[in-house]
Amino acid sequence: MAESFLFDIANSLLGKLASYVYDEASQAFGVYKDLQRIKDTLSIVKGLLLDAEYKKDKQHGVSEWLRQIQNICLDAEDVLDGFEFQHKRKQVVEASGSTRVKVRHFFSSSNPLAFRFSMAHQIKKIRDRLDKVAADGTKFRLAKIDDAPELLRRELTHSYVDASSVIGRENDREEIIKRLMQPHPQSDCGDGGKSLCVIPIVGMGGLGKTSLAKLVFNDRRMNQLFQMKIWVCVSEDFDIKQILIQIINSALVSTVPSASALTNVLSHQENITNLNIEQLQSRLRNKLHGQKFLLVLDDVWNDDRAKWIELEDLIKSGSAESKIIVTTRSSSVGSMMGTVRLYVLEGLSIENCLSLFVRWALKEGDEIKYPNLVEIGKEIVKKCQGVPLAVKTLGSSLFSKLDLDKWILVRDSEIWNLKHRKDDILSALKLSYDQMPSYLRQCFSYFSLYPKDFTFNSFEIIILWVALGLVQFQTGGEKVENVAREYIDELNSRSFLQDFEDYGFYCKFKVHDLVHELALYVAKEDFAVIGTQTQSIFDHARHLSIVDDNSCGRVLFPKSRSVRTILFPMEGVGLADETLLYSLVSRYKYLRYLDLSDSSFEFLPNSIAKLEHLRVLDLSGNCKIKYLPHSIWKLQNLQVLALGGCTELETLPKRLGKMISLRQLIITSKQSDLSENEFASLNHLRILGFHYCQNLKYLFKYNQLQSLETLFVISCGILELPLYMFPNLQTLYISDCNNLHLSAYSRKSVQTLKMKYLHLEGFPELSTLPDWIASAKDTLETLIIVNCPNLKKFPKWLINMSHLKRLYISECRLLSRIVLPGHMFYLTALENLHIDGCPDLYRQYQPQCGVHWYEIAHIKSVYIGEPRGEEE
Structure with missing residues (x-):
């Protein structure tokens, strides 16, 4: 793993060492002094990590020293998690009200004296290793040092560009110029003044982005439209003083009418870098x-709104018709600064890419030769x-290299294995990274475990991040899953994600x-993707992904x-070898995340109960397994148990209520x-799903699940759904439950619901939406209705969904109308x-020409799909 994560790993370990649980347990088991010594040594080492990060490429051995520290910290975390367990x-035991005999029986597999001896031995070993490496x-x-070393800078x-060298951006240029020519609506900026137009x-x-901004900046129409043009490269450091100096100097140059006059101005130009901020703002x-000016702020990273408002206030002295173009990698920065909708730049077509490639790889005429x-x-x-x-x-x-083998090598190589040059794509992406x-960098590295072009579901990646302790707990009690979702939104904002579809929850x-x-580049040796082409992996790899059955x-x-x-990330790829399963479970006792989805073994070994650190066990899609070992209830750290699609599973394991850490449970079972x-004992259960439970008729009759926030019910034939049993339900997803009568609930019976998300799919008899949904008018944020062929209209109360x-x-x-x-x-x-798939609605709301298009044209994102299949 990249050494830049190590500071956070050390911080996390120090936080655990300082917690009440570890303090109490360490004294009870006689390891208090050893843990204090580890804590003291680690505190000293942590202070050296940033300097080591800076020197690792310049001084032989520093990278290996950092890796040793990392391994010790992670091993220590494994050992200390035993206290939590x-x-x-x-x-x-205390909740069970057991007698002393039962308590002894409960601990028969892990006698307290044996645990104490083992813990003391392991902690002493960690202490000695850390002392030695710290001395080294x-x-x-x-x-x-307290500040991170200076990062690679762009x-x-x-502002200059040879327009002929920019390929495939003509339409983008015209769209930006069109926006520049439109009058600004003079939106209120919140302080009584008026904001400038920012695109x-x-x-x-x-x-x-910069090339596009240059094309616009140098277009002849801009000289006619604006009295003054100003180009400022902001880059990483949003320094107000330096930006003012750049604006003043750029404004001076842009107003000069000729080359000779330019030379004269530059020769007499005073050195304004010596002016203080007060003098600069006055000069600006x-x-x-x-003046009616066009200002380009190129490569903006600043997300501090106060700094932007300060700069904006200083440049408002120009004409109200002035315009600003901002280029940024972050949509959140663009949204903060922009006064019109974001212009999200798309990639070039294959044809344009090939034209550009030929221009850079071959001399003129060589493409014919x-x-x-x-x-x-x-x-x-x-x-x-x-x-x-x-x-x-x-x-x-490849320029001037006409050897076919060299071109084939580039074609077949990962781009990060090619020679690294300043200001190439590798530098650009690494700078964004x-x-x-650091907490985002850690999470980002786990994308390496999945194949290219993989469609990520936020549920799955969030479960992985949480299970591995990558999500930082926030003050104020915000749920860790919500924090993880914010991480995804931030990665999307920073342009690391694509084809992003937001369904709310x-x-x-x-x-x-x-x-x-x-x-893949930043993950390095700690991560291993195992496929048919894999020859070897590093012995210290901690995260494994198996991408094909043959591996x-x-x-x-x-x-x-x-x-x-x-992890088995590929659909249909799982584990069928029970011998290998037994081997993995017995060998890797520190597993946090065990994904055995789409596997086909019949038995899960009893030894699964020895995986005391396990947070996630995913058995979904196993169509052979019939029973789970009774010992599975001993997994007190387990947060997620996924049994969806285990169609041969007879019953759920007994003592399920003793799995006190469960936050998510997905069930397929034959039981009625x-x-x-x-279930009443699962006080932390947030997500509950029932998939293909054909015999299940009742969920619960008496006990409310106060903690439950999300409920999935998919393909459950005769199930009755008492929604009043889930007073804090926020998400309800029901699909293909033909015998479930939605209209059976009254508004009164579900008036306590706080739903934000509702998905109803596969209800052939439904002619209108049930009235109880109206009780969520003050909370519902997402409504999805799919495959309801007899649905004819929405109720009038839909317009009350504020x-x-x-x-x-x-x-x-x-469906003939929405409202x-x-x-x-x-x-x-x-x-x-x-x-989509709604002929009448398509006719009414068809973009530009539908009779009711004008009613929805203002909505930020609209998709009206053309009906398929039968003729209208």
Whole structure:
């Protein structure tokens, strides 16, 4: 793992050492002094980590020293988690009201005296290792520093561009110029003044935002439209004084009418760098006063709104018709600064990429001489997925190299294995990565465990992050899953994600191939993706991903016993070898995340109960397993148990209620009823799902699940759903439950619901939405209705949904209207409207020409899909 994570790993370990649980347990088990010594030594080492990070590429041995520290910290975390497990066992025993005999029986597999001896031995070993490595660090002469070393910086940009060298951006240029020519609505900026028009151009590094801004800046029409043009490269440091100096100097140059006059001005120009901020702001305001200017702020990273408002106030002295273009990799920065909608820059077409590649890889005319190279070039540019800087990087690496083998090597190599040059695509992406906070960098590296073009579901990746302790707990009691979702939104804002679909309580997305290669690069030796082409993996790998069935039988698993993650990310790829399963469970006792989805073994070993650190056990999609071992209830750390799609599973394990850490439980079972008392003990259960429970009729009759926030019910034939049993329910997802009568509930019976998300799918008899949904008018944010072929209209109360942001309607072919004509405007919060497979709605709301299009044209995101199949 990249050493930049180590500071956070050390911090996390120190936090655990300082907690009450560890303090109490360490004294009880006689290891208090050893733990204090580890804490003291680690505190000293932590202060040297930033200096070591800075020197690791310059001083031999520092990288290995950092790796040793990291391994010790992670091993110490494994050992110390044993305290937490013992603490939870104690809670279970006390809650059970057992006699002393039962308590002894409970601990028969882990006698307290044996635990004490083992813990003392392991902690002493950790202490000695840390002392030795800390002593070794003295030879590197590391210093304690509080600030991170200076990051790789992008070169400052200038405004000139040869328009003929920019390919495929003509339409983008015209769209930005169109926005510049439109009058600004003079929106209120919140302080009684009026804001300037700010047009944000947003996209990932290397996509060509700066080139597009240059095309616009140098267009002849801009000279006629504006009296003054100003170009400022902001880059990482949003220094107000330096920005003012750049604006003043750029404004001076842009007003000069000729080259000779320019020389004269520059020769007499005073050195304004010596002026203080007061003098600069006065000079700036005089310079801009009354001028209609175009200001480009290129490469903005600042997300501090106060700094932006300060700068904006200083440049308001210009004409109100002035315009500002901002280029940024962050949509949140663009939204903060922008006064019009973001212009999200897309990638180039394959044809444009090939034209650009040929220009950088071959001399003029060589494309005719070497058609075989051009054919290889077509395959190379596919790797770039529309990113022009990647095309230039690969093209320039091949310039003047006409050897076919070298072109094939580039085609078949990962881009991060190619030679690294300043200001190429590798630098651009690495800069974006380096600018992330460290907690995001850690989470980002786990994308490396998944194949390219993988469609991520936020549920799955959040479970992984939480299980591995990557999500920082916030003050104020915000749930850890909500914090993780904020991480995803931040990664999306920083242009690391693509094809992002937000459904409210969850989202789907992909990562660009180049971003995936960046994840592989930063993950390094701690992560291993095992496939048919894998020859070997590092012995100290802690996170394993198996991407094809043929890999399972190969002896490629690391000798180290510190593996934390085993993942089968590909649909249909699982584990069928029970011998290998037994081996993995017995060898890797520190597993946190065990994904055995789509596997086909019949028995789960009893030894699964020895995985005391396990947070996630995913058995979904196993169509052979019939029983779970009774010992599974001993997994007191387990947070997620996924049994969805285990269609042969006879019953749930007994003593389920003793799994006190469960937060998510997905069930497929043949049983007809549930043990209500067991569920009543699951005080932390937030997500509950029932998939293909064909015999299950009742969920609960008496006990409310106060903690439950999300309920999935999918393909459950005769199930009755007592919604009043879930007073804090926020998400309800019901699909393909033909015998479930939604209209059976009254508003009164469900008036306590606080739903934010409702998904109803596969109700052939439904003609209108049930009235009880109206009880969520003050909370519902997402409403999804799918495959209700007899649904004819929505109730009048829909317009009262004051918080509704997303409305998705699909395959409701008889639906004639959403609301009465002219009433869509009542849905003031609506941001996303998606209609598909609805012929009447398509005719009414068809973009530009539908009779009611004007009612929805203001909505931020609208998709009206053309009906498919039968003729209208």
